[in-house]
Amino acid sequence: xxxxxxxxxxxxxxxxxxxxxTLSSYMMFDKRLINVGDSLKxxxxxxxYVTHMSLYLQSNTVIDKKHKNSxxxxxxxxxxxxxxxxxxxxxxxxxQDTIESELLSIEDKRDIIYTSxxxxxxSLYEDPNALENVQRSKNIVKPILQSIxxxxxxxxxxxxxxxxxxxxxxxSLNVSIYSLCLGSELGLSQTTLNALGxxxxxxxxxxxxxxxxxxxxxxxxxxxxxxxxxxxPTLGYETALKIGITDKNILDGIRHHHxxxxxxxxxxxxxxxxxxxxxxxxxxxxxxxxxxxxxxxKSALNSYDAIYLMKTHMYKHLDMEIVNTFIKMLHN
Numbered sequence: 057x058x059x060x061x062x063x064x065x066x067x068x069x070x071x072x073x074x075x076x077x078t079l080s081s082y083m084m085f086d087k088r089l090i091n092v093g094d095s096l097k098x099x100x101x102x103x104x105y106v107t108h109m110s111l112y113l114q115s116n117t118v119i120d121k122k123h124k125n126s127x128x129x130x131x132x133x134x135x136x137x138x139x140x141x142x143x144x145x146x147x148x149x150x151x152q153d154t155i156e157s158e159l160l161s162i163e164d165k166r167d168i169i170y171t172s173x174x175x176x177x178x179s180l181y182e183d184p185n186a187l188e189n190v191q192r193s194k195n196i197v198k199p200i201l202q203s204i205x206x207x208x209x210x211x212x213x214x215x216x217x218x219x220x221x222x223x224x225x226x227x228s229l230n231v232s233i234y235s236l237c238l239g240s241e242l243g244l245s246q247t248t249l250n251a252l253g254x255x256x257x258x259x260x261x262x263x264x265x266x267x268x269x270x271x272x273x274x275x276x277x278x279x280x281x282x283x284x285x286x287x288x289p290t291l292g293y294e295t296a297l298k299i300g301i302t303d304k305n306i307l308d309g310i311r312h313h314h315x316x317x318x319x320x321x322x323x324x325x326x327x328x329x330x331x332x333x334x335x336x337x338x339x340x341x342x343x344x345x346x347x348x349x350x351x352x353x354k355s356a357l358n359s360y361d362a363i364y365l366m367k368t369h370m371y372k373h374l375d376m377e378i379v380n381t382f383i384k385m386l387h388n
Contacts, residue, residue, distance in 0.1 A: 082109060082134035083143065083175070087127045088160065088168055089150045094119045097146065098139035102130060109134060115142075144179060147172045148192070151199040166213040169199050170229070177257065178225040184264040184295050197253035200233055204240050205249075211237045211385065220356055222349040224263055224271065230349070232256040234341035238378070241385045242337075248305075255309030256338045258301075262292030262310075274352040289314055290323045309334035313342055316373035336375045340382055343370070359386055 085100060100113040112133065113123070127133075135143045154160065154168050173196045180189050180196070203210040214233050219226045235256035239249045263271050266288055270281045277285060293311035301307060312326060312335035319327035326335075347362040357365070363383055366374060 079103065079134075081137055083137060083140065085133040085135050085143070086168055086171060087130065087133050088164060089147065089154065089172070090119055090124070090127060091153065092119055092121055092124050097142040098135050101134045101136065103132060103134065109136075115139075140179070144176060147176060148195045151195070155199050155202050162207065162209055162213055163217075165203065166210070166217050169203060170214070170217050170219075170233075173200065174219065174226055174229050177229045178223075180257075181225045181228065181261070181264055184261050185298060187299050189258075190300050193254045193257050194250070196229075196257060197232060197236070197250060201236055201246070201249055201253055204236055205246060211240075211388070215386070218345075220349050222346070222351045224260055227345055227349065228257055228260050230345045231259060231338060231341045234345060234382075235337050237385055238337055238341060238382050241381050242378070251303055251305050252309070252334055252337065254301075254303075255306040255334050256341065258292065258296060258306070259310050259313050259338050259342065260288060260292065261295050262288035262290065265291045265295065276353075286314075286322050305332070305334050308332050309338045311335075313338040315339070317375065318372045321373070331375075336378055340366070340374055340378055343374070344382070 082101065090096075095116060095118045096113065097115055099111060099115050101109040102112045104110040112130070117123070151169060151172060154165055154172075157165070160168070176192060176196050180186075180192055183189075186192075200214075203214075207213075214237065218230050218233065232253050236249055236253045239252045244252065263285075266284055270277065270284055273281065289311050293307055296307055296310050309332075312321075312324065312331060315321035315324065315326040315331045315335055317328055317331065319325050331339075343366060344362055347357045347365065348359060350356045363379075363386070366379060367376070
């Protein structure tokens, strides 16, 4: 994600004694998440030179107005990956404050929510068997859903900031956002939308169990590789059961998002009405995001061309009534 550039002033501080002192050992921290009165459970660093990190704020520092003002002059802040757990816990708690803040613009709110939930989604996919992922998926979906429900400009705002480079975690987050927006357009209840958002967020969970060389291949898959890849809905379904997901609709969306109305999909070859609403919605959003994101071996299609392709070449695969509602959502 792109961050707004703010000039960095010279700040005197001691170099950290962290085990690794390179940028790859740190995560960028969005200072807009910090408010007066917050007590940070992790150190914050600035990058003084090309490869050196300098300690800016100690863990357990309580933020006062002086801290807040000085933060405005810092271009970038970082957290050491060794404190990733504390950092992510802080993000999950602060997302609600972001939604309710009267000091942030709509654009800033959407940017913070997308960036923060993208990082949380990445961690979720790095350790798909973690039992806390059930709650984490809810924590990721909640601020996005609240934004969509309580702000009629939210859908348009999210469409502007969605990341158009393809990674499994950003793709999964994008599909969740599209699914929530589409589900809202279809008039689904808030309870149903919560479940839909979680199902969409976890729809590619099974890819974490497939050889990374296949998942990240920069070209067309061989028949053997595609057969391996086709296992990801089933593997994701099994992982979801393992971490304690029992909601049939969530499980169904994960397992059946690659089914097609003509029965030519996978893994179960479902046909017509056998394919439930969650699977239909997630399938459409999955294809649209895949078509409109860049990969090393293909350029991204614009929205119009992606929809045209779906309408003319996939009319036997997708629910065209839902596709038409998706078009209406994008147009609005």
